[in-house]
Amino acid sequence: MNLHTKPGFSHRTKLESVREPTDEEFELFRKLVLTKLGLNWGSEKKYLLYSRLQKRLQHLKLSTFQNYFNYIHKEKNGSELQHLYNAVTTTKSGFYREKQHFEFLRREILPELKERMLRNRLKLRFWSAGCASGEEAFNLAMEAHDFLGTGLISNGGLRILASDVNTEVLDSALKGNYTAEQINNVPDEMKKRFFVSGANQQNDEQTIRTDIRKCIEFRHFNLMASEYPIATKFQLIFCRNLLYYLHPEIRELLLKKLVDHLDEKGWLVLGVTESGYNVEGLQKHSFSTYRKI
Numbered sequence: 001m002n003l004h005t006k007p008g009f010s011h012r013t014k015l016e017s018v019r020e021p022t023d024e025e026f027e028l029f030r031k032l033v034l035t036k037l038g039l040n041w042g043s044e045k046k047y048l049l050y051s052r053l054q055k056r057l058q059h060l061k062l063s064t065f066q067n068y069f070n071y072i073h074k075e076k077n078g079s080e081l082q083h084l085y086n087a088v089t090t091t092k093s094g095f096y097r098e099k100q101h102f103e104f105l106r107r108e109i110l111p112e113l114k115e116r117m118l119r120n121r122l123k124l125r126f127w128s129a130g131c132a133s134g135e136e137a138f139n140l141a142m143e144a145h146d147f148l149g150t151g152l153i154s155n156g157g158l159r160i161l162a163s164d165v166n167t168e169v170l171d172s173a174l175k176g177n178y179t180a181e182q183i184n185n186v187p188d189e190m191k192k193r194f195f196v197s198g199a200n201q202q203n204d205e206q207t208i209r210t211d212i213r214k215c216i217e218f219r220h221f222n223l224m225a226s227e228y229p230i231a232t233k234f235q236l237i238f239c240r241n242l243l244y245y246l247h248p249e250i251r252e253l254l255l256k257k258l259v260d261h262l263d264e265k266g267w268l269v270l271g272v273t274e275s276g277y278n279v280e281g282l283q284k285h286s287f288s289t290y291r292k293i
């Protein structure tokens with residue numbers, strides 16, 4: 001395949017010192033991201049590999065992807081692998097992305113959980129698995145605060161685990177800063193209640209309020225790990241737009257692990273396009289929403 005013909009590619013953006021990956025080099029990386037991240041790369045991802053990593057190779061003064069592969073394996077602490085993960089993961093996210101899930105949360109999930117909180121003193125435990133830059137986790141926290149009220153939420157009434165394998169997006173999630181454009185989909189009333197003016201006034205940056213941030217624990221965590229360092233069972237897991245990128249067999253394995261971490265009658269919410277997966281032990285509801293039976 002001639003990489004020069006790919007859309008968006010031009011001689012101007014090509015860094016001459018880095019050679020395009022050969023088929024053999026691509027194969028090395030295809031296998032690496034499959035075993036380490038579960039990603040299901042076809043040959044069309046050769047361009048992605050090149051475009052997302054050429055600057056890194058240039059920075060390291062490496063001219064071929066074979067050199068880079070060797071470099072990754074020489075590093076004992078795995079820090080170059082993390083660079084690779086940050087470069088190749090797709091991290092698009094947004095507030096109220098796939099809005100129907102938040103409508104479902106408010107209409108079906110939160111009313112029932114509220115009743116259980118009041119009746120059985122249930123403590124809510126949610127997980128945003130593959131949280132990217134944090135919008136999903138903050139969105140869950142905002143909706144829960146709005147629906148349940150601060151009284152029920154405070155003192156450990158709600159804790160949200162937000163995990164991702166990409167450290168760059170996690171760093172940005174931890175800051176909780178978003179531009180005016182990024183919070184465009186947040187209703188004005190929610191903006192007023194849950195955001196304060198951020199440090200960077202130039203781009204109208206807004207910061208999530210501290211008490212909303214406090215109930216969220218952002219954690220660096222690869223879902224491919226053999227054991228999950230999580231003792232909690234969750235009433236709700238959002239794992240949207242992550243499994244889509246994985247090899248079908250790995251996807252099934254990870255789905256089983258997620259189900260293991262669901263509480264009895266817990267909910268699993270996948271991305272809206274992720275509807276055809278084989279999810280054992282769960283009953284399907286609408287919008288890629290499942291419930292443990």
Ligand SMILES: C[S@@+](CC[C@H](N)C(=O)[O-])C[C@H]1O[C@@H](n2cnc3c(N)ncnc32)[C@H](O)[C@@H]1O
Pocket residue numbers: 036037038089090091092093094097129130131132133136163164165166169221222223224239240241242271
């Ligand atoms: C497309 S984003 C989805 C963000 C959010 N869930 C949403 O739907 O808006 C997918 C996220 O999954 C993360 N991810 C991919 N593979 C992962 C893995 N093996 N372990 C943990 N996170 C992973 C990526 O780093 C990325 O931030």
